[in-house]
Amino acid sequence: MNWRAMSGVVVLGLGAWALVSIFSTPQAPAEPVVWESSQQCAQCHTQVYDEWKVSWHAQSYTDPDVRAQTEDFTANKDCIDCHAPQPVFTTVLGERVLPRATRRIEGVDCIACHLMADGRMAGTLDNSSVACRPIATRDLLKPEYCAGCHNQHGTVDQWRQSKYAQPGPGYQDCVSCHMPHRDGDPQKGRDHTMHGGHDINIVRRAVDLRVTRENGAAVVEVENVGAGHNYPTDERSRASDLFWRPLGADGAKGEWRQIHRFRNPYRFEVDLVNTELPAGAKVRFELDAPESRGEIEVALFYKLNPLWADPQRPDPEREAQLVHSRRLAP
Amino acid sequence: MRRVACALAALGVLGCERAATPSIPAQQSALEQAAAARTDLRPVVAARIAELEAQLASAPPPALDAARLEQLDGLLETLAGADERLKRAAREDLRSLGPTSVARLGECLDDTSSSNAVRIAAAQALGELDHPLAARVLLTRLTAGRFTRDPDPWLRAHCAWRLGMGTQDWVVPGLLLCLRYETNNEAVIYIARALAHHRNFSGLDALYVVSRQDPAENLRQAALGALSELASAANFADPADLYRAWKDGDERLLDAPFSPAHELEVWRILKLFGEWQLRPVDDGRFVLSLEHHKVTPLLVAALDDENRYVRVHAAQCLERLGGRAASAGPRLLELIDDPQMTEQVMLALGALRYAPAEPALLERASPSRTLEIRMSATQALGALGLASSEPPLRGQLAEKLPGDLRPALLGALVGCAPANVSVQEARELRSFMVGGEVDSAAPELALDSWLIHRASVDEGSRAVLEAWRAIKGADSRERVSLRAQALDPLLGS
Numbered sequence A: 001m002n003w004r005a006m007s008g009v010v011v012l013g014l015g016a017w018a019l020v021s022i023f024s025t026p027q028a029p030a031e032p033v034v035w036e037s038s039q040q041c042a043q044c045h046t047q048v049y050d051e052w053k054v055s056w057h058a059q060s061y062t063d064p065d066v067r068a069q070t071e072d073f074t075a076n077k078d079c080i081d082c083h084a085p086q087p088v089f090t091t092v093l094g095e096r097v098l099p100r101a102t103r104r105i106e107g108v109d110c111i112a113c114h115l116m117a118d119g120r121m122a123g124t125l126d127n128s129s130v131a132c133r134p135i136a137t138r139d140l141l142k143p144e145y146c147a148g149c150h151n152q153h154g155t156v157d158q159w160r161q162s163k164y165a166q167p168g169p170g171y172q173d174c175v176s177c178h179m180p181h182r183d184g185d186p187q188k189g190r191d192h193t194m195h196g197g198h199d200i201n202i203v204r205r206a207v208d209l210r211v212t213r214e215n216g217a218a219v220v221e222v223e224n225v226g227a228g229h230n231y232p233t234d235e236r237s238r239a240s241d242l243f244w245r246p247l248g249a250d251g252a253k254g255e256w257r258q259i260h261r262f263r264n265p266y267r268f269e270v271d272l273v274n275t276e277l278p279a280g281a282k283v284r285f286e287l288d289a290p291e292s293r294g295e296i297e298v299a300l301f302y303k304l305n306p307l308w309a310d311p312q313r314p315d316p317e318r319e320a321q322l323v324h325s326r327r328l329a330p
Numbered sequence B: 001m002r003r004v005a006c007a008l009a010a011l012g013v014l015g016c017e018r019a020a021t022p023s024i025p026a027q028q029s030a031l032e033q034a035a036a037a038r039t040d041l042r043p044v045v046a047a048r049i050a051e052l053e054a055q056l057a058s059a060p061p062p063a064l065d066a067a068r069l070e071q072l073d074g075l076l077e078t079l080a081g082a083d084e085r086l087k088r089a090a091r092e093d094l095r096s097l098g099p100t101s102v103a104r105l106g107e108c109l110d111d112t113s114s115s116n117a118v119r120i121a122a123a124q125a126l127g128e129l130d131h132p133l134a135a136r137v138l139l140t141r142l143t144a145g146r147f148t149r150d151p152d153p154w155l156r157a158h159c160a161w162r163l164g165m166g167t168q169d170w171v172v173p174g175l176l177l178c179l180r181y182e183t184n185n186e187a188v189i190y191i192a193r194a195l196a197h198h199r200n201f202s203g204l205d206a207l208y209v210v211s212r213q214d215p216a217e218n219l220r221q222a223a224l225g226a227l228s229e230l231a232s233a234a235n236f237a238d239p240a241d242l243y244r245a246w247k248d249g250d251e252r253l254l255d256a257p258f259s260p261a262h263e264l265e266v267w268r269i270l271k272l273f274g275e276w277q278l279r280p281v282d283d284g285r286f287v288l289s290l291e292h293h294k295v296t297p298l299l300v301a302a303l304d305d306e307n308r309y310v311r312v313h314a315a316q317c318l319e320r321l322g323g324r325a326a327s328a329g330p331r332l333l334e335l336i337d338d339p340q341m342t343e344q345v346m347l348a349l350g351a352l353r354y355a356p357a358e359p360a361l362l363e364r365a366s367p368s369r370t371l372e373i374r375m376s377a378t379q380a381l382g383a384l385g386l387a388s389s390e391p392p393l394r395g396q397l398a399e400k401l402p403g404d405l406r407p408a409l410l411g412a413l414v415g416c417a418p419a420n421v422s423v424q425e426a427r428e429l430r431s432f433m434v435g436g437e438v439d440s441a442a443p444e445l446a447l448d449s450w451l452i453h454r455a456s457v458d459e460g461s462r463a464v465l466e467a468w469r470a471i472k473g474a475d476s477r478e479r480v481s482l483r484a485q486a487l488d489p490l491l492g493s
Helices: A003-023 A046-053 A064-074 A110-114 A143-153 A155-160 A174-178 A200-206 B002-010 B023-036 B044-056 B066-079 B084-110 B116-129 B132-147 B153-163 B169-181 B185-197 B204-213 B217-233 B239-248 B260-272 B278-289 B293-302 B308-334 B342-352 B355-364 B371-384 B387-396 B405-416 B423-435 B441-457 B459-470 B476-486
Strands: A207-214 A217-224 A239-246 A257-262 A282-286 A296-303 A321-328
Touching: A046 A110, A064 B441, A064 B476, A143 A155, A143 A174, A200 A207, A200 A321, A207 A296, A207 A321, A217 A239, A217 A257, A217 A296, A257 A282, B044 B260, B044 B293, B066 B084, B066 B116, B084 B116, B084 B132, B116 B132, B116 B153, B132 B153, B132 B169, B153 B169, B153 B185, B169 B185, B169 B260, B169 B278, B185 B204, B185 B217, B204 B217, B204 B239, B217 B239, B239 B308, B260 B278, B260 B293, B260 B308, B278 B308, B293 B308, B308 B342, B308 B355, B342 B355, B342 B371, B355 B371, B355 B387, B371 B387, B371 B405, B387 B405, B405 B423, B405 B441, B423 B441, B423 B476, B441 B459, B441 B476, B459 B476
Parallel strands: none
Antiparallel strands: A207 A217, A217 A282, A239 A257, A239 A296, A296 A321
């Protein structure tokens, strides 16, 4: 086929497509739906709903720890704002969230994140013919979107200070890590389990633990290599503790001894300083105990509750999760 | 025509772009419209702060020269001594130095290398100056001491004691905040006393807790003694009467208005309500909710502030003040349709028990309204507790109610007409409490109220109420499960 024939086929094809576009029957716009529960979303978005359902966002109002600390949000109503917020878009993106009165048990749910003031849903495409009548909006991906709640503990500001917030090829934001594309494929949409500090594998990727000897002394380094915010971020609850213990020649293990705690204290603990590790930062400790010159084990632990059963004799193996462990020969 | 244009655009004929994402401008315009619905919004808080700051502005006192400093240190040593005659003279001389001595006295107060007696003498001298600058130093010490895990909590108790002897009523918000975080019960007792001196009795709760729970007998007795003294000083027969009067906003506790300095402190807290961070907001809501009910007009004025968060949180404070803020009812009712705070206004009207709000609340609890508004209106009607609300609310039970509205409606019926809530309805509340489909807290509270009513009229229900109340525990799932079983004698299993 010569080029003239080929051009003719292309023009005819495009013309036919144009005619179909012009004269085909448009899909009727869907009736507006009153959104009363995120369970309504499950009818179409089963995968997303199932992912969200096991996420910590879904448990923000029902988590027993939170309920115990707030006396079921009755004695302390101040926490409802973030734990059962009104839809972010109706409060206005970038503003502090406000508490809602209904379906609190669903926590930070589909409606809280996607419902817009006009009753449509923020999504990835425009479509008026389906029940939720989504409107494509990139605002869903913005760090300001998460800030309404998560910057109450400074997490988004920490990210803004980091290299990850700088424009360019290294730019990564909240959703890059916490809502990655499923299987890395943009066509499959974003993972709504929103893994974070409750997932020890994410925590492990955030920090590196290195141990070496310098003139016989054990030197320990912890570096925030993977978190785009402080390690650990959040306030009060989360702590990461660095311990070491001597190892005997017969395999006997000595008692754990604390080297350092990474934590941002709660508001009334202002005599304690914030020891979180900013993105990209590292800290170094040199052990001076004579026993540390023998074989030792150094370990970094992570806790979602900062308290030890016995503060004088913490038992990290029982009360915390192991992040990294390193052995160091004499 | 638009479809033709877009189809041609697909062919590259026209430069028709895909519609830009409209979401955020649309949101903003919706809120702007909402705000535009009220034309009376203005910078109430900023204007009042500016006025009061101008009114209260004063030049800082001159610094003391070296000779005067030496004299002051000597006077403090004397005041810390044992000779009563010399101490009296030292007190007079220190007082005559006036506010110029505050900076040095503050240094002495904080100097941990000084003897306890000298530090106490510094607190005494600061207290006796009865000057805003001196009170600020004492309040700062009371706060900072807590923050630094002061090894000498007695010093905080001294600071509180001194703050409770002067005329600086503006320290009340600061004292209330200290009460929130104070961990030393001796200091708590003196903070509560200082508050009472300034006619704020929010410390009574803390005194009751210390009197019942402190492991040390002497502190339990000290708290009991303080309760009796405060009641007697306020002309009440016993602490329980004073407590009730305080909670009810009794007229007998109404006296002189806030001083301008006290009012300024309140406005400064209200300004913090506009901050992005919730920490000062949380503290502010706590403090203003425990303020004297004289704070009500200020909170009402803040309902007209241009900042949405100031208005919302002011309404929340009125809700938490409850009956003590009854005078806010008329203005709240006028503002019930402010679209940026309608839920908070309704809840406040209910908590205030402002009966004239009933028709407006009933209308907003009707099916023509959004679920969020119906929910808040229903809760408000339950708090309002008028028997006349029962028929219209009960009428809605026949509907298929969405979400957690049904347990809220049943809870409201308990509030309005507990005697008419049937065993079957109580069973339904029990199902909601343990079912996991709605928040267990609301049905649990409703059942608690229902049981209290039943126990008041039915001998057999008293044992159930006692068993129910005996079940405590922070784990709500375990607690409500046990409490559900405790209801078996009344409701069946």
